[in-house]
Amino acid sequence: MGEGFKRLKRLYLREAIIKASLVYISVALLVVATFLIVIDKGKIDFNIFGVFSIGIGLGLLLGTAVFFLFYRGDKHFAKILDKELELNEKVQTMHAFRKEDGCVTELQRAETQIILNCSRFKKSKRITSFVIFGLITAVAITYFAISLFLYLKRDEPNNNIQNDAPNTDISRPDEGNTDQPSVDDKFEPTEHHKKELEQLIEYVSSSALQDNAKASVILELTSLLNSLDTFSTESALKARVVEVIKSVRATVDSVNTTNAFVGAIDDSNHKNFNQLCKAIYAKDLSKVESTLATLYNDLLYSKVEQDGEIVEVVKPKEELENIKGELEIIKNILNMVLEQSTLTENDKLHTLITELCQVLTEIIDKSKSINNVFTKLTPVLNGTFIDGLRQLVPAEKTNEDVKVYTVNELKRIFEVTSADLGELPNSGETTPDGPEGPEEGPPESENGGSYGDGGNNFRSEDLVIDPESSQVDIEKIQVEYGEILSRYETEIMNNLDKYPEEIQKMLKEYFDMLKTPIDK
């Protein structure tokens, strides 16, 4: 191909290598610098060795690509020479016909070689090209230097993980500051916030929460998760979390129709009916059944003493009008409730109550004996009505449990207090006590040390004896231990990295176990 061609090719290859190297260095530095900035912002957690490996790898890849962009063999170089030196395809022809003989071909080859021997690349173009590549490399170096400086500054000793953790000062409740809204300060979402929120979403997804409520709740939580990065102040974040909490409550309450039903109950004069309503509101199926049974028995049986024992016997027929009177009262209460509640004809509870009222009407109008009352009331009250409640109550209990847990978790993760929610202190999520529940303070447990309210669903159940009826009854007991426990959990979870892996697993399991409600 001639000395001229080889000389120019050497020059060109040298330039291509230099340019490829500059690209390699620039890309490697840019990639590493970008990763350092992202790590500094806390958006990802990456090993520094891995970052450099990725940078070097990408740099090599692009540098090689640039080299082959500039040089792809002699044919390509011949084309470049023709273009740069404006030789009208002379070099390409020389290369293509390098092995051919012929009068004109030989002359062409010779002429081109002579031209190439005397040719030089245009300096101005070369200089411009190198200046551009040099500038890019300089920018990359500067960018890398700045990001490295910021990264190293971030890793100084007083800038530790605890700064990312929510403030879990134990003395706060004694200072009475929990009820004050949080002071505005800069908020940066951490991986911990996101992980917790993701776990919460997963919990709700896998829970038995009613489908239409579940979709809404998940949507709210997912929206919160996706928007975490947009909050710059803690107060803005808490305001949003409060909205989510209210939305979750409202969503679940709307599907828990028994709440709507009980909300319309006034303090009923009928003691057993009133207790039945409380049990339904509390989603306590066993109490519902027992109260319903009591209601049924009280209607139709009376206690007499026989042979020194208290036995239940069917009421005498003279009592029929009294029974009908009681049933009339119950029916009227039920009709009033239907009118005043937000229940609709689509709600199952509405259907149950309506059917019961129809039976009661029939009994009142048509029954001529207590046996007739038995015949008509028993299959409904102890049959379809209780069966209906058996399906409804547990499902709504589950909804309520999921609602309570979700709200308490949101409060814990984002340190939302009662004051933030506009509620009275210690009015955190509790298991419902009936219509007058929220005003009551949590009773102390006889056993002590149980889980209680304060924004979490840690609770337990203890047997207590009702002083009025001397009957064994099950009461829910709530104490403030839950709030302290949640603070322990938060502190530990924020510093989980410091523990060995097996210990981390144990700790997670321990706190998960504590959150699981105790089965009856």
Next chain:
Amino acid sequence: MKQVNLENIEKVKKFSETVKLIKDELRKDVVGQNEIVDNIIIAIIGGGNVLLEGIPGVGKTRLVRSLGRTLSLPFSRIQFTPDLMPSDVTGTNVIEKDENGKMVSSFRKGPIFANLVLADEINRATPKTQSAMLEVMQEHKITVGNTTYKLDEPFFVLATENPVEQDGTYPLPEAQMDRFVFKLVMKFPSDDELVDIVNMTQITLDETANAVVNGPTILEMRSLASQVPVIDEVTRYAVRLVSGTHAELASSPASAKKYIKYGASPRAAQALITCAKVRALINGNYNVSYEDIDALARPVLRHRIKINYTAVNEKLTTDDVIDLLVKETKRK
């Protein structure tokens, strides 16, 4: 570096000198029209026929006659008229008495039997007569009866047509148009050129060019030109240019799709490469470049493509469309 054969250098030097001589001689009789002269020389060396178009009096016939003198080739002129018969062109068998008094049939050669044929106003002849030229122009042989007569090389047909006289003309069919390697348009001379023409013709109306080359020399030049190397990229460029004239092809440029009705035949690609080699050598280059192809695009394509009404409506000529095509065809 390998030593170059001196003989080769001499050959190429002789080529350049011969071309220069031809040009100089032609300039004695033809004023201006440099591009036409250059292209005719390219066509002759390339072995192609040329169609000359121009208004009466611009020097078409004079140029061809002068060329005949310069090339010292047997020259004949055929004036095409509507009543011209094919046998008037090719020749015919006649019955005549031999020396013994016997009646024998002998073939009388027509004016086509020359090396350089001027077919004047070819579009005045009937299609039948025009078709007699087809075989001659392509294959350089004539078939009369059962006998085929080969014409002496080099053989060229330089045809002229007058665009002005529309009455009594028969447009040349595409098949015949395709036989012309170039179509050259002789424009009206400039004022200065016309002054020179007037002054020159005051002295004499006859051509004064001298013979500087002969048939064998032309053939040698043709052989030398055919050896000029062409790289594959340039050949493909020429091919893309020609195939780009076909609007129905997906790869054709936008201007072809918009303005061209009929595209060029493969002969156009052959003509481009053959004549580009000659042009390169005439210009002192030993290889064909994109520039050579671009320079010959107009004469090679203008009689081979047909523009549509859209181009006419936008007042575009065939040359304008060819220029657009060249602009839009990518070099690789």
